[in-house]
Amino acid sequence: MNLDQRITALADRLTGLDDRWRSAVRAVPRHLFIPDRAWCDSRDRPAHLIDRNTDPEAWVDAVYSDAAIVTQLDDGATDIARGKGDYTSSCSAPAAVALTLGALDPYDGDEVLEIGTGTGWTAALLAHRLGDGNVTSVEIDPAVHTTAAGNLAAAGRSPRLILGDGSAGCADGAPYDRVHVTCGVDRIPHSWVGQTRPGGLIVIPWIPRWEGGHLTVLTPTGDGTATGRFHRAVGFMPLRSQRWPLPSLQDAYRDSMTDLDPRRVLRSSYGADIAIAALHPHVYATHADRPEGHFHLSLWSDDSDAQVHYSPEHKHVAVLQRGPHDLWDEVQDAYLRWLSWGSPPKDRFGMTVTPEGQYVWLDLPANPVTEPGGPRTPHAQRQ
Incomplete structure (x- = not known):
């Protein structure tokens, strides 16, 4: 396709937009906003460098695909061609x-x-x-x-x-x-x-x-x-004033075990995700499947961290925690609370922002899960 056809095809693919927005996409070509060299973060293939000067066809292909085009790394401190570093600006x-x-x-x-x-x-x-x-x-x-x-x-x-x-x-x-x-x-x-x-x-x-x-x-x-x-x-890059620091901890881990499968916590529902995020907003998580059915969950906050490892070879799940917060215990408690509410899905939750802060609610703003000062127990679920 030539460039005009690519622009039209992109507008036509965006079926969630009305005709006025699609007209704007046709009138404001995306390629005018992409630098000659950028990092293409696509779901279809590994992230890669695009360079208009060395491979213009691949550059245009990337620009008119449904990929985020990363235009800055580490607030500009790292050459975009390296591709390694924090993504700090992009064309969504x-x-x-x-x-x-x-x-x-x-x-x-x-x-x-x-x-x-x-x-x-x-x-x-x-x-x-x-x-x-x-x-x-x-x-x-x-x-x-x-x-x-x-x-x-x-x-x-x-x-x-x-x-x-x-x-x-x-x-x-x-x-x-x-x-x-x-x-x-x-x-x-x-x-x-x-x-x-x-x-x-x-x-x-x-x-x-x-x-x-x-x-x-x-x-x-x-x-x-x-x-x-x-x-x-x-998924979007964080507001710069709200970037999350990693803790630097030296104290020893506390050993424990859990009967709750961490895979259930991570994969049950977006509703569970919202409940955990609301009840314990200081907890960050990453997780990964490991070979032979193993699964590893890492948790951290500003002052604590935890490692949770599931192995199909063992009846119980190993937990390591350190710092003033037992992060896995907090996450486990929030997940079990969500189950006790009847496992409500994502579309039953909402948020209210006040001068004092923000809180998440279930079904109605008058039924808060949290308050600006911390978590609370909502009323019985409404049908």
Whole structure:
């Protein structure tokens, strides 16, 4: 296919978008926002370098696939060609962009605050759909901000670009009808609630420390709070002010065993993931299948860690824990609580953000699982 055909094919594949958004995808070609060298993070093959100068066909193939294109490593400290390091800026995969823009559901003339300009592609799509003067996009990284401005100018778009910390929003221009967040957020900044009109929408990739992320759509209710539900699974780079440190521990592990299979905890349900993340928001997890049926789970927080290893050769599961928190015990307790609630699925949970913090609820905001100060037990499940 030639370039015009590729652009049209990409727009046609994004079936979650209405015709106005697909028109924006056709009018704002993605390749205008991708540098000559970048790192293609695709689900179909291992992540790899794309270079327009050495292999232009492969570069275009990657740009018009459903792949995230990573444009910065380690805040710019590492050459993108190395591919090793933390992903710190990217052009999100088209399907993820379609998911968030579809959830945004703006009216004509709506004013949108975008958190995280990145390459500028989503800002350009918003500007085409709503008008340049109705879009404000905030970017914290000076180099990324400058590059995005050049990309947008090349595409003929001129939304308002702000260099600053997106966690503070942009009070100059508030209130906004919509807030579009392009980075993962664990703790929702209340500034976004205060800068959105009552009845507006805040579309956020909620990325707690525990297992994956969830597209979250919140509506401010006019009393300083915003509430809404969790939707599709998503994955985004974290907001820079909310990156998670790894602990540096020297104390010895405490040995114990558990009868709970850690694979059940990790693979039961997105509902279990939300319950664990809500009840113990300080716990981070990674896990991996090992040869011959073995499974390993690593847990950590700012001051503790745990290792849980399942072996099909043993009746009990080995647990090692150190630091002031017994992280596996906390996770196990949260999972068993979720079971005691009737194993509610993801779509029965939601979140409310208040000036004091945020809490997760089951079925209704009046039935909290957690409060800004910590966990609690919800009422019996509602049918």
